[in-house]
Amino acid sequence: MSGWFMVTLVGADRAGIVAKVASALFEGGANLGEASMMRLGGNFTIMLMVRFGGSVKQLQSLLDNEAESLGLRLHVDRIEGGLHRHHIPDVRVTVYGADRAGIVAQVTSALAEAGLDITDLQSDVGGSETEPLYVMTIEGRAREGIEALRSALEIVHREGMDVDIEPIETLIG
């Protein structure tokens, strides 16, 4: 057991994928670290930090059969990994409104320029086909304070998106 790898699987969603993938890794002698699974627009996606003593090829071969039978595309990278690298966010930004092209680029660029290090970003599209609704939540660390973020998103608000920015005060008790 030495190296860390990032395993990424993408494909059509179906029941039982996670159990099959996790079992194949466990039976092959790999250990899991952090993982994040999401369904995006009906597609299954998962990223798994995997600790494994062999090579990229050997790890890939552990999952090749499962990936093929489940119709998933598999990707494996060697990474600098480890546990316990959590960054505690101090601000949450929510942006929502009628969907339009370029909103993520505009918002994240403005926030980056105003000193936000993004630790988590999620977005959803809802509403109807003709009137899609876009919701994005971002958590991060505001290096230059929250007011700087507020000013940076003023233009997004003027263009019709609703913007909420609130501090995250982490309680330790």
Added chain:
Amino acid sequence: MAVFDILTYPDERLKQVSEPVAAFDQSLRDFIADLEQTRRTGPGAVGIAAPQVGQFIRVVIVDVSQMKKPVPNHGYLVLVNPEITEWEGYALGREGCLSVPDYTGNVIRAERVHLEACDPDGNPLTFDMEGFEARAVQHEMDHLDGLLFLDRLVSRRNDLFRRKVYKKS
């Protein structure tokens, strides 16, 4: 004064339900002084509960008066045999714990609570609390019933959106 060792998850003792304090004596007050010393020695905790140091009695300390961004508070509080008698509203907040190092997560708590307790001499206390102070008290009181914030985690993706206050027109 002494600094206690903090029990950390998955120590089974953290799941124990604590007993009410019956004797309001000097040994209780000495223990509370050491508990506070332990809280201050740690990494900036706004509260601590007796079971976190292996004493299974219903005592918590909460102090949110020193926050970087000030919040409504009642100052330094020692709460013996605390009970929440009323809850109102709910809010999502991020919590960590001395007993769960290097991990924080989102938890839903009541926004406002009414609290009854005793001070270290056995005198009755009542408080109406809101926001961060109410959250801290709920977090610490959970320890008295063998619960950690891990027992109340909500999903990163599917947590509840904060309910807005509806303005009267």
